[in-house]
Amino acid sequence: MPEPAKIRDPLDMPEQRRVIDRTIDEFMHLPGAAMVVLNNLQGRIGYITKPMQAYIAERMNVPLSKIHGVVSFYSFFTTEPRGKHVVKFCIGTACYVGGAEQLIDKTKQVLGINPGQTTPDGMITVEVCRCVGACSQAPVIVVDDLNHGKMQATRINNVINQILQSEAVSAA
Ligand code: FES
Structure with a gap:
């Protein structure tokens, strides 16, 4: 199995660190500042690493457990950069019962x-998500915000190939 891509911490990159500091300075005095800062950093940097969480907690003088709690509770936040394409597996009840686990296993293979x-090439991130509101189509996967319903493990290869082919075409 290939090693996951190595992540360089944004705190170690001067430009990114300036973005982090500016974002904290900009929002730290607002009500609900922790959520606002984290939300903005997820958008501006693209992910919020554990060292970033510790840094934000220290600079904002809030418990690290609070920052960590917010980041781990909302699936919108990620601690690693997302790939160019995101494939999400709905694990809501209907999709879970409908075979989401087998789809995930196939994708792992x-x-x-x-x-x-x-x-490792930064091309595809795999995530799980809660019900996306298309239960009649279960099991559902979401590829770059587009739902694919009644998914079967035998179609996973096709879905991945389509993503890679679309990249090959846009690179040509
Ligand atoms: S449970 Fe998957 S779409 Fe509702």
């Missing part, structure tokens, strides 16, 4: 990564 990880 094809891509060599677990949910929450990104392929």
Whole structure:
């Protein structure tokens, strides 16, 4: 199985660190500042590493457990950069019962990564998500915000190949 991509911490990159500091300075005095700062950093940097969480907690003088709690509760936040394409597996009840686990297993075989990880080339991130409101189509996967319903493990290869082919075409 390939190693997941190595992550360089934004705190170690001067430009990114300036973005982090500016974001904290900009929002730290607002009500609900922790959520606002984290939300903005997820958008501006793209992910919030554990060292970033500790830094934000210290600079904002809030408990690290609070920052960590927010980041781990909302699936919108990630601690690693997402890949160029995101494949999400709905694990709401209907999809879970409908075979989401088998779809995830098949994807692990094809891509060599677990949910929450990104392929070493930075191309595809695999995630799980809650019900996306398309239960009649269960099991559902979401590829770059587009639902694919009634998914079967035998179609996972096709879905991945389509993503890779679209990249090959746009690179040509
Ligand atoms: S449980 Fe998957 S769409 Fe509702």
